[in-house]
Amino acid sequence: MLGYGSDTITLEDGTVRRVEKGDRVSRTDAERDLARRVSGEFEPIVRKAIGSDRFNNMTKGQRAAVTSIAYNYGRIPDRIAGALRSGDAAAAAEAIRGLGGDNDGINRKRRNREADIFLSGGGGQDQVAGGETGISIRARDGSVQLRRFSPYAGPILQAHDAAARVAYQAETINQASIALHDIGNQYEYDPEGYTEAAQAYIDEVVKGAAPEVAGDLRDVLSDAARKTSLGIMDAKHTETRARANNSSRALMERWSGEYAEAIASGDPSEIDAAQRRLDNVLQAREALPGVAWTPEQSANVFLKAEDTAQALIKLRREARNSEVKDTFSLITNAAKAGRQAEGEEILSDPAAVAAHPELAHEAKAFVALRDNTPGFLQMTPDQQAQEIARIMEGPVGEKWEIDVADAAAKMAKENRTAWTDDPVKRASEVLETPPPPLPDLTPEDPGKFVDALSARREYMNRLRAAG
Structure with missing residues (x-):
């Protein structure tokens, strides 16, 4: 709609076209279109309803009033048509006023104004350029301007009210x-x-x-x-x-992990309980709206958990084997030093011995040597050789006795090498009385270092004298 609520545009040459998106009109264009509609659409409605003679005998104000009603209703209501045809201005005005209650009284003020104009005969009009009549108004800037129609004219008021x-x-x-x-x-x-x-x-x-x-x-x-x-x-x-998707996924991952752990543990009751928990959460996930989780995906979760379980079993087996291997080595080294290691009960574990038979065999031999020849480490290399000869010359009742002899020979060889390479270090490792310690050599007290060095020399000379 443009101008005074019109869906048409009337050009200066009289051509009429429909309003299109983006159209704009000036006040002159709007008034030209309104004038065309009044004379070409609404006045004919009034003439038809009350007769041309009666319409021509009305003042311009009265014509404007009844034309406004035709504009508003699209017709002249039967309730006022008779009064308009009668020529009785008072009766016609009263009939027009009676329309005020229509549509819950929306246009009551306008009907009263139209009735007043009809009763009074309408206001005076001024001349517009070209001999046409119009209405003088004083604009907000103080200038006097001519309008083709009064601001109180029905179509103008209706367009204004509609816009408002x-x-x-x-x-x-x-x-x-x-x-x-x-x-x-x-x-x-x-x-x-x-x-x-x-x-x-x-x-x-x-x-x-x-x-x-x-x-x-x-x-x-x-x-x-x-x-x-x-x-x-x-x-x-x-x-x-x-939330349901996230929580069910988290629970699925948790139960899947527990199922894998249960399989790795080998406990049938734990496996059965974990399997039921995982199956329940997967069935609930399949029923979740908007998640699109399928039974095939649930089956894959079980397969993945079982693969994870096998990987766990392998890792734990490897870790156990590594732990057993380290324990056997610890037992052997401790026995070589004449000491007892934690976990020596592993020597009686068939599974551990089967996992590392050679290490277990060696550890058992050195433990037997330590237990049966407690002073072997404190012997001189020559004494150790004599002890080995004694062991080898004795009768062999069990295989472990041969193992002990082999362990003793191995230890004696390592012992002789250690005494040859660094006798001070070896003395510190195997003798109850270690070599005297050497303090730092300082310019303030060099004698302290010299005395300690002399004491160590005497200590080592005694060891040499002892073989």
Whole structure:
């Protein structure tokens, strides 16, 4: 719509076309189109209803008043047609005033104004350029301007009122839409709470609105609130599905891990319980809306858990083997030093011995040597050689006795090498009385270092004398 609520444009040459998107018109264009519509559309309606003679005998003001009614109704209501044809101005004015209650009184003021104009015969008019009549008005800047139609003319008033209603309704809807959006932010996942709060707000807005727009306003705002409520409900569903998806996935991963652990443990009751837990959560996940989890995916979870279990079994076996290997080495080294190591009971564990038979055999031999020849480490290399010869010359009753002899020979060889390479270090390792310690050599007290060095020399000479 453009100008005075028209869907047409009347050009200067009289050509008429429909309004198109992007069109704009000047006041002159709008008044030209209005004049065409008044003379070509609405006045003929009046003439037909009351007769041309009666219409021609009316003043211009009276014509404008009844034309305004035709513009508003699209016809002359039967309730006033007879009074207009009678020529009784008072009766006609009263009949026009009686239309004020139509449409819940929306146009009562306009009907009263039209009745007043009809009763008074209308106002005077001024000459416009070209001999046409018009209305003089004083603009806001103080200048006197001519208008083709009075601002109180029916079509003008109707166009103005229609624009005012549109403006009022648009402003109210814009403000209310912002408020409804803000209310929605307070009820992020609560559509019921939002609907209740939004309805209370809409009731307040409609209560304070003009009667002629209240109905449309409620419809528009209620529709906006309904859409927002649906959006909140959709967001709630999405959030709920996301939480269900995340929680079921987390539980699936947890039970899958426990199932793998149960298989690795080898406990049948634990395996059965873990399998049931995992199966339950997978069936629940298959039933979740919006997740699209299939039985085939559930089957894959079981297969993956079983693969994980086999990997765990392998890792634990390797870790156990490594641990057993380290323990055997620790026992051997401790026995070589004449000491007892923690975990020597592993020598009686068939599975451990089977995992590392050579290491277990060696550890047992050195433990037997330590237990049966406790002073072997403190012997001189020559004494150790004599002891080995004695062991080898004796009768062999069991295989472990041969193992002990072999261990003794191995230890004696290592012992002789150690005494040759670093006798001070070896003395510190195997003798109850270690070599005297050497303090730091300092310029302040060099004698302390010299005395300690002399004491160590005497200590080592005694060891040499002892063989």
